[in-house]
Amino acid sequence: MxxxxxxxxxxxxxxxxxxxxxxxxxxxxxxxxxxxxxxxxxxxxxxxxxxxxxxxxxxxxxxxxxxxxxxxxxxxxxxxxxxxxxxxxxxxxxxxxxxxxxYGMTFYPGGEHYEGEWSGGQRSGWGRMYYQDGSIYEGQWLQDQPGGLGMLLLSNENRYEGNWKDGKKHGPGKFFYLDKGQLFEGIWAADIPKCGILIDFGRDEAPAPTQYPIPKIELADPDGVLAEAQAMFDDSQDE
CATH class of the missing domain: 2.20.110 (Histone H3 K4-specific methyltransferase SET7/9 N-terminal domain)
Structure with missing residues (x-):
């Protein structure tokens, strides 16, 4: 067939x-x-x-x-x-x-710019931000704001080193007032220093030192008093 x-x-x-x-x-x-x-x-x-x-x-x-x-x-x-x-x-x-x-670099209006890590379109991780007023923040970021450990260097060379939360100084930190020759070390909450110790630091080299040195602390147990106050305000360990 x-x-x-x-x-x-x-x-x-x-x-x-x-x-x-x-x-x-x-x-x-x-x-x-x-x-x-x-x-x-x-x-x-x-x-x-x-x-x-x-x-x-x-x-x-x-x-x-x-x-x-x-x-x-x-x-x-x-x-x-x-x-x-x-x-x-x-x-x-x-x-x-x-x-x-x-990793990426962003340029904002007014001359500000950021270089560092991003996640989901937001600054997140480690990065450095250059602000219009001449100050620089370098450290950790979370949800587009400083969060974690970081340093803010002001245009007059004063600086803050310590913890941040929601873009504000929060938790243990140190503020170096190099223009006055002083150092504040303590606890911050939402950009406000709550407790700590202010001492002379590089006073002889400071361009505008205070008129008188800071007097010596006469407390019997200054470290114990500070530790108790810090425990009251420091909530950074609970986050």
Whole structure:
């Protein structure tokens, strides 16, 4: 009995068109309905690899790594200056799932900038912040604020070293008043010193020392008194 060969069924034209429309691997420029533009690599119709996105409404530009449609890897984000129209860097560093994550540097209005670790789009981990008034904070961050151990160096060289919580001095710490030649060591709560000891420290080299030295403490047990007061205010061990 002869073998009958039937013609192979041809796939619908829309399947072929859809397959050809799939952007995969190669670089393409695609415009969104709202005018946004992406030029770069694709995978299964998603931004994936190296690419540049331009947002029409704000003029902002991101150039760097993408993963399945989201910023992921290393990249930089810039915005145009409203007056000069020149582009200014806002963030350069690592991203994950479309948010700042890992080490990166951010530039704020007024000349302030931060360099350090990020998590979920917030400053988190170890980092250094340069403020507009000339002061510098270096230490631990939590939920976009100083939290943990850190040092705040003021523009006049005075500095605080110790614990922080919610962006404020909180817990054991030392404040060096180098302009006066004094040192305060004690416990802080929400930026307010609650108890501690104030002593002369480098008074002879201080540019504006106090008129008289701090008198000697005459308590029978000054360390015991301080320890008792510190235990009353120090809640940093319970967190």
């Amino acid at each position: 002869p073998i009958v060969k039937y013609p192979r069924a041809r796939e619908p034209l829309w399947c072929e068109w859809d397959r050809k429309a799939q952007k995969c691997g190669l670089r393409h420029t695609v415009y969104a309905v709202n005018g946004d533009r992406y030029t770069g690599e694709w995978l299964d119709n998603l931004k994936h690899g190296k690419g540049t996105q331009v947002w029409k409404r704000t003029g902002a530009i991101y150039s760097g790594d993408w993963k399945f449609g989201k910023r992921d890897g290393y990249g930089s984000y810039s915005i145009p200056d409203p007056v000069t129209k020149e582009y200014k860097r806002v963030y350069t560093g690592w991203w994950k799932n479309d948010k700042k994550c890992g």
